[in-house]
Amino acid sequence: TQLLEQSPQFLSIQEGENLTVYCNSSSVFSSLQWYRQEPGEGPVLLVTVVTGGEVKKLKRLTFQFGDARKDSSLHITAAQPGDTGLYLCAGFSHSGGGADGLTFGKGTHLIIQP
Amino acid sequence: EAQVTQNPRYLITVTGKKLTVTCSQNMNHEYMSWYRQDPGLGLRQIYYSMNVEVTDKGDVPEGYKVSRKEKRNFPLILESPSPNQTSLYFCASSPILSSEGIGEQFFGPGTRLTVL
Numbered sequence: 001t002q003l004l005e006q007s008p009q010f011l012s013i014q015e016g017e018n019l020t021v022y023c024n025s026s027s028v029f030s031s032l033q034w035y036r037q038e039p040g041e042g043p044v045l046l047v048t049v050v051t052g053g054e055v056k057k058l059k060r061l062t063f064q065f066g067d068a069r070k071d072s073s074l075h076i077t078a079a080q081p082g083d084t085g086l087y088l089c090a091g092f093s094h095s096g097g098g099a100d101g102l103t104f105g106k107g108t109h110l111i112i113q114p
Numbered sequence: 115e116a117q118v119t120q121n122p123r124y125l126i127t128v129t130g131k132k133l134t135v136t137c138s139q140n141m142n143h144e145y146m147s148w149y150r151q152d153p154g155l156g157l158r159q160i161y162y163s164m165n166v167e168v169t170d171k172g173d174v175p176e177g178y179k180v181s182r183k184e185k186r187n188f189p190l191i192l193e194s195p196s197p198n199q200t201s202l203y204f205c206a207s208s209p210i211l212s213s214e215g216i217g218e219q220f221f222g223p224g225t226r227l228t229v230l
Contacts, residue, residue, distance in 0.1 A: 101159050
């Protein structure tokens with residue numbers, strides 16, 4: 001079982017502040033996805049990163065994939081109350097044993113206070 | 115409308131009574147997967163399928179069965195449910211991309227199962 005460690009687990013900040021969420025593993029992933037989940041709903045994809053060192057931007061959100069494809073970060077600039085939610089990273093890997101599974105981190109519960 | 119549907123959305127049952135949660139997608143995706151989500155444990159993959167008649171165990175397959183007889187359907191079967199299978203279950207589907215592995219996963223609305 002490959003593990004993805006997300007940190008912090010909980011984060012509550014004021015509107016307008018910046019924050020970074022980390023997703024770390026000792027394993028190499030073919031690709032890594034970031035999802036956001038609202039209460040009572042399924043996760044929704046934000047971005048997929050594939051290449052080591054890749055940086056993708058989605059408005060105020062910046063995603064980075066580590067050079068070795070073992071870690072990733074999500075940075076939010078000037079957080080808004082609408083950014084509140086559960087953020088999940090998920091790594092996909094091919095395995096010689098045929099285990100092409102997707103591993104999720106435990107998530108970061110983010111609260112942006114007005 | 116492209117979507118993943120799950121039924122039922124809510125289910126309360128008793129220990130040992132066999133049940134099936136259905137999952138269907140209309141996007142012609144090859145990859146389908148079942149997850150359970152528990153507080154403090156996050157989303158854990160139960161089973162996944164790369165295509166019709168191809169299924170593999172995820173991280174927590176014990177007590178579950180799946181089948182993939184048609185591309186669009188991927189039912190989750192609990193032959194003899196136990197209270198530790200009380201959880202929120204999500205089905206998801208995605209295309210398989212040669213360069214990235216799998217593409218965006220589309221999740222169903224979830225099934226909240228309680229086993230008494």
